[in-house]
């Protein structure tokens with residue numbers, strides 16, 4: 001590392017995404033200000049059409065955030081108290097919380113340690129008479145084995161839900177997340193592949209009736225003003241966020257291509273080295289680039305010292321979170337999820353990361369004493 005000058009590399013930097021399209025973003029929010037219509041207007045309606053088309057499905061309903069998108073799907077499907085929903089043990093806690101908010105019970109499934117995704121084979125072991133749905137999470141931006149899950153859902157009469165919060169722009173056999181299950185929930189949290197300038201989310205589905213129920217539930221249980229058919233919630237996509245998302249959506253493909261290009265350089269630079277990588281997947285949207293080593297904590301501190309800021313997705317699996325003590329799981333119940341959480345860290349990866357920064361990161365890792 002004597003050869004390279006110290007750099008400061010944030011885990012996430014928006015400038016490579018926002019600066020080149022600043023004029024488009026400014027025009028978007030100005031449009032909303034000029035119209036003075038902030039909820040349930042033209043921007044939301046247009047974004048829903050555009051995003052549904054982008055996903056290759058018929059319907060999109062904006063929501064306040066990704067967690068709400070998922071829980072509205074479950075409630076709209078009639079899933080609630082007494083029901084069980086399969087969820088990966090290593091996902092972000094929101095996937096499980098959506099089930100809890102719907103009143104159902106999350107039943108955790110250990111992922112495959114080579115992909116960090118759950119498989120239909122492992123999921124099948126957890127199906128009971130109470131199971132109503134499988135929530136597959138396209139974790140880190142990689143689409144799960146959806147053909148197998150669709151078959152499993154058919155075999156047991158289950159609903160298939162995609163948590164696509166990390167998978168905007170990913171593909172599997174030419175299809176995009178949202179087009180595989182009965183419905184998918186997206187998050188547009190700022191750091192996601194397609195991010196708003198605040199909280200935002202959406203449900204996509206090919207089922208117009210389900211979409212109508214989600215829309216009603218997210219709008220106080222009302223399809224007509226002041227007529228409330230269900231005890232709904234307030235979770236809508238506001239006009240400002242919708243306008244921003246509309247400005248960004250046309251660039252998503254290019255941003256994901258750039259993520260893939262950077263991931264490729266990491267792959268080439270690290271494959272065969274001391275770090276374990278997940279198996280390669282051409283369709284990955286690379287929300288994160290995780291690497292694994294038993295020396296994780298030492299490596300994390302070392303990279304931090306070099307100015308390279310990494311993230312752990314996620315340091316504590318769901319079954320070991322205090323919030324889910326009630327589920328009665330114990331350490332050792334999900335060995336792959338535990339190993340991933342103890343050994344994984346994700347490298348900076350975003351449009352705007354320079355060749356110099358990438359080389360600096362690779363060089364630092366090569367120089368780390370394992």
Ligand SMILES: *Cc1c(COP(=O)(O)O)cnc(C)c1O
Nearest residue numbers: 065066067092094095165187189
């Ligand atoms: C971000 C995320 C969510 C939640 O989205 P919010 O918009 O933050 O509510 C759900 N699931 C996964 C896998 C996520 O990464």
